[in-house]
Amino acid sequence: MDSILPGRFVRESISEYSEFALPNDANTLGNVLGGKVMHLVDIAAALAAVRHSRCAVVTASVDHMNFLHPIHIGQLIVLRSSVNRVFRTSMEVGVRVEVENLVSGEIRHTSSAYLTFVALDQGGQRRPIPCVIPETADEKRRYEEAGERRAYRLAMRERALEKGR
Numbered sequence: 001m002d003s004i005l006p007g008r009f010v011r012e013s014i015s016e017y018s019e020f021a022l023p024n025d026a027n028t029l030g031n032v033l034g035g036k037v038m039h040l041v042d043i044a045a046a047l048a049a050v051r052h053s054r055c056a057v058v059t060a061s062v063d064h065m066n067f068l069h070p071i072h073i074g075q076l077i078v079l080r081s082s083v084n085r086v087f088r089t090s091m092e093v094g095v096r097v098e099v100e101n102l103v104s105g106e107i108r109h110t111s112s113a114y115l116t117f118v119a120l121d122q123g124g125q126r127r128p129i130p131c132v133i134p135e136t137a138d139e140k141r142r143y144e145e146a147g148e149r150r151a152y153r154l155a156m157r158e159r160a161l162e163k164g165r
């Protein structure tokens with residue numbers, strides 16, 4: 001079920017987070033570690049989630065991620081995020097990762113990810129989130145697709161819980 005609280009527009013949650021890739025982030029080949037990118041994705045997504053909900057959030061799940069191109073040391077990693085859809089106490093955030101070669105100006109899309117965050121009140125209890133209002137055609141498409149992804153995600157969660165029993 002979707003949130004029934006008064007809404008906020010998707011554009012109000014749009015966030016951008018950039019980081020210059022430094023040697024400390026590298027694997028033995030001199031490219032940025034996948035785990036570093038995942039860390040940045042979690043931060044960038046949390047920015048959009050907090051901007052939308054205006055409260056503390058925790059990451060409930062991260063959908064699978066592809067790393068389409070290596071990111072080299074000295075390049076700029078740029079992450080853009082926004083809330084795709086709110087359910088009740090949880091919301092899906094989409095993140096697009098691009099890398100900019102600052103010398104040539106070339107920009108490449110390297111990863112995209114969908115994360116689910118749960119909103120918490122000051123006592124650490126789950127709290128309802130204002131619904132999100134998609135305006136553009138892309139925002140409406142992402143909203144619809146988020147519903148399909150949620151069904152799959154919750155089925156996977158149920159399976160993981162069963163294995164743990």
Ligand SMILES: CC(C)(COP(=O)(O)OP(=O)(O)OC[C@H]1O[C@@H](n2cnc3c(N)ncnc32)[C@H](O)[C@@H]1OP(=O)(O)O)[C@@H](O)C(=O)NCCC(=O)NCCS
Nearest residue numbers: 001058059060061087088089090091116118126153154157
């Ligand atoms: C995420 C967490 C708050 C969910 O709590 P819970 O008691 O299992 O709560 P529920 O089963 O009622 O789920 C709450 C909401 O989260 C959603 N949710 C829970 N697990 C999910 C998952 N794996 N993927 C997507 N949504 C999930 C539920 O669908 C529900 O959404 P809704 O209210 O919008 O319908 C809890 O598991 C937790 O605290 N996990 C650790 C979070 C954390 O520390 N993250 C940092 C990395 S370790």
